[in-house]
Amino acid sequence: QLSPDFYDAVCPQALPTIKQTVEQAIALEPRMGASLVRLHFHDCFVNGCDGSILLDDTSTFTGEKTAGPNKNSVRGFDVIDQIKDAVNDVCSENVVSCADILAVAARDSVVALGGSSYDVLVGRRDSTTASKDAANTSIPSPFSDLSALVSNFESHGLALEDLVVLSGAHTLGFARCVSFRNRIYNETSTIDGDYAASLQAVCPPSGDDDNLSQLDDTPASFDTAYYQDLMGSMGLLHSDQQLFMGNGSAADELVQNYGGDPDAFSADFGAAMIKMGNISPLTGSDGEIRKNCRVVNSD
Numbered sequence: 001q002l003s004p005d006f007y008d009a010v011c012p013q014a015l016p017t018i019k020q021t022v023e024q025a026i027a028l029e030p031r032m033g034a035s036l037v038r039l040h041f042h043d044c045f046v047n048g049c050d051g052s053i054l055l056d057d058t059s060t061f062t063g064e065k066t067a068g069p070n071k072n073s074v075r076g077f078d079v080i081d082q083i084k085d086a087v088n089d090v091c092s093e094n095v096v097s098c099a100d101i102l103a104v105a106a107r108d109s110v111v112a113l114g115g116s117s118y119d120v121l122v123g124r125r126d127s128t129t130a131s132k133d134a135a136n137t138s139i140p141s142p143f144s145d146l147s148a149l150v151s152n153f154e155s156h157g158l159a160l161e162d163l164v165v166l167s168g169a170h171t172l173g174f175a176r177c178v179s180f181r182n183r184i185y186n187e188t189s190t191i192d193g194d195y196a197a198s199l200q201a202v203c204p205p206s207g208d209d210d211n212l213s214q215l216d217d218t219p220a221s222f223d224t225a226y227y228q229d230l231m232g233s234m235g236l237l238h239s240d241q242q243l244f245m246g247n248g249s250a251a252d253e254l255v256q257n258y259g260g261d262p263d264a265f266s267a268d269f270g271a272a273m274i275k276m277g278n279i280s281p282l283t284g285s286d287g288e289i290r291k292n293c294r295v296v297n298s299d
């Protein structure tokens, strides 16, 4: 039901406007591209790509922002507000959904940081609700083993191939010390020693939980360094290194393939993002087009 030209008739300026705002934000801070890609992922994995992650908590409503995987971690909400304001100006406030803004902003971020473009499918509508519980249970944990990661992705209709290529999003951005502390102190058999030592310098055994480390060697370039890092036992997260354990598994082969084939990675990444973006969208008369991405419409 989603289509690449949903806005062509109703607001031809929608997609160019989103792109322009994304490019401005990334010019100010390259990491914002990573943060926007992740927002779309954390939206889609919680009851589908319906903009639920964008709803603010209120005194009577608890949304997804304070769920474990999101709290003190997901970012980019101000940029989504800027984009929404800009499309509300060129279209009308009830035309472009927040869920579509997330999908398009993710694509534009990938492209701005050097990835290949793909046609985003649009026409999603926004939820009128959100689920902190679902956010806690549906988003994969960085402490999971491969089998749990595969099961999680399968529960969202995604296969091992999708898991490996979508994890390639970790070619961008950063993680906090709390997300990789156990790996750098307790997983000595699967981590490069010099790499672990360099990380221990920014992430002490306790405290400094929010200190950051880049997820791959080139956190502002959409490239294959992530896969090369995995092959060198330099995956930052436990879940990253689970994709390459050097035992000739199907996951290992996919990592090896992408590590040596940037074109295949870029092409397959785009296809997998489209697949992820198709998870349970609201369409037709379901949901609404939010006027403000942070709150459900009042009328």
Ligand code: HEM
Pocket (backbone or CB within 6 Å): 031, 033, 034, 035, 037, 038, 041, 072, 073, 074, 075, 140, 141, 142, 143, 149, 163, 166, 167, 169, 170, 172, 173, 174, 175, 176, 177, 179, 215, 237, 239
């Ligand atoms: C396979 C399971 C995955 C796990 C366990 C996982 C886990 C994580 C964790 C723990 C962080 C760092 C958060 C923090 O420390 O604050 C992170 C960052 C990130 N993740 Fe994932 N992730 C997964 C898959 C994905 C996918 C599928 C995408 C997008 C398609 C994605 C995109 C990102 C990006 C871009 C960042 C950096 C964000 C920034 O710098 O603001 N991740 N991920």
Ligand SMILES: [Ca+2]
Pocket (backbone or CB within 6 Å): 170, 171, 172, 216, 217, 218, 219, 220, 221, 222, 223, 224, 225, 226
């Ligand atoms: Ca990179």
